[in-house]
Amino acid sequence: MRGQSGSTALGRYQLLRAPPIDAGWRDRVTGNWTARAHAAGVGRDADFLANPAAQEAAFNDVMRENDRQLRVNGAMRFVVQDLPGLRGETVPVTEAGLAAATHREGANTVRHYLEHRAANLSPPASVPGQRGDLSRFNEVERRLRAFAQTPYERMSP
Template sequence: MTSPTAPRPAGPPASAAPPARAPKHRDFKPALARAQPPATPSPARPALQPAIARAPAPAATPVVARPVTQDAALRPWDGLRNAEFRQRIAEAERSAEHAEDGYGLRNPSSGALGRYQFVPVALRDIGWTDAEGRWTDIATAQGVTDEASFLASPAVQEAALSAFLARQEVILERLGTLGAAGTTVTGLDGAPIPITEGGLVAAAHRRGPGMLARYIAHRTETPDAPVPPAQRAAFASIEARLRGFAEVAYASDRRGNGATGGGGGPAA
């Protein structure tokens, strides 16, 4: 037990300072780096692949047209001899651009009728009308008694064209013009023009076999002879048909035909 009078041990001074810290070295990071082993690169990660592989975009699927009935697809000239030639004649006459393929068309200035623009002399040439313009028994046998019935029947007009083409071939053969098929002439512009049978028939349809024969004779026999202005226009029209139908297939239809008559003339 301690005596109350005994002196108390001395405690630390109230204002004693804390022990001094070791000085901080600012270069510890370089030292630490020297102490650590060199880092090795981690293996490269594979490139991320898309969740769904993207292939090239497929081509657009064509729209499938709805099938049409045979009656709707079949045109009056389809299945006939020289179907493409018939269509090209209608295109050249500009009648194919009209309603109903031009079958009901009538030219008010020339009187040309239908899809193939038959002028009166052409109908007379195939024996369907007489010199007075009356429809003959040949036309009546086809169901034609007037212009209205002719324009109302595509089948009748196709039959008339068949008769006309056959008639033109006969006349061209008699004139010797068909013999030019397979040759080449020099046009009015100096460019070559191939002569084909289809081109000759198409030119005769436009200007008549007589004018066509004069053209062929001029270009093969006297190409340097002057051409009168009026005849030049006819020759230019013939050349347009010869060039335009040079690549169109044409099957000859020459045969005896009860629907043909005498004389020659253009169909348009």
């Protein structure tokens, strides 16, 4: 499955370009599929889309890399805290919420959101769109809330 027209999102987990690069599935310079992907039977986007096992393996590698980035950038220190939300209500920070938010917006955006909210700074400008406010901070906060109670077990490295 491909994402919306013009999107690079691929597969069951709608992986964009950067996460598979970070996880070693695509080359950082060329964007081509790497030896890791070839070993899983993927040499083209069509191969990836036709291979559910490769999609699962790639997603697992992406999630491990996301977790590593959250640890390195200090975002995990916010787990089990409640932060002030953009509209004043508290936002629970859990590992499941962080995993979901990072999958959608990336580890750096999540870290920036957490530090911003921990300092209780004024909300950044929103980005109105057809589906409402699409600012990245709102999406991070929405996913932190939506996945706060989701059971989550970190994958071993």
